[in-house]
Amino acid sequence: MAEEAAGCLRCNSNIREVLLFGSIARDGQGNDLDIIIVAEPSCAENFIAAIDLTRLKLSSRLDQTYETYLLKKVRLQAAMLVLSNLDEFMLALHDATELIGRQSIDIFVFPPDWRQRLTELQHRLPNRDPRFMKNIARDAVRIA
Numbered sequence: 001m002a003e004e005a006a007g008c009l010r011c012n013s014n015i016r017e018v019l020l021f022g023s024i025a026r027d028g029q030g031n032d033l034d035i036i037i038v039a040e041p042s043c044a045e046n047f048i049a050a051i052d053l054t055r056l057k058l059s060s061r062l063d064q065t066y067e068t069y070l071l072k073k074v075r076l077q078a079a080m081l082v083l084s085n086l087d088e089f090m091l092a093l094h095d096a097t098e099l100i101g102r103q104s105i106d107i108f109v110f111p112p113d114w115r116q117r118l119t120e121l122q123h124r125l126p127n128r129d130p131r132f133m134k135n136i137a138r139d140a141v142r143i144a
Helices: 002-009 023-027 041-058 064-082 086-099 118-124 132-139
Strands: 015-021 032-039 104-110
Touching: 015 023, 023 032, 032 041, 032 064, 041 064, 041 104, 041 118, 064 104, 118 132
Parallel strands: 032 104
Antiparallel strands: 015 032
């Protein structure tokens, strides 16, 4: 189902590939679908800048647990914002969500050279796990 859901997201001309990471990529099951959308560099930079800005606005007001869940929603909104053909992407996202049932989707938008920029991305998209970017680079598999 993850491959079919990712295929739905490939509708956008700015999207070069879709990668799966996380528990579903490692174990074949999990609570959410963790997706990396490899997009044109300008889309990826706009996504990262939107996350940077939102994180700075929220950093003084949120505890880490709440921030983790809120940032998942922020990432989804940022992905919708930076990918053109928004209606088409929203329809594809709805289709992907329907395919996986009640599970949620966590989306990151990265540039094509993201694996060479792990340290920078870890800094700009911080996570409680200091090895987060290295771990997803290890686990990520192409599905669309």
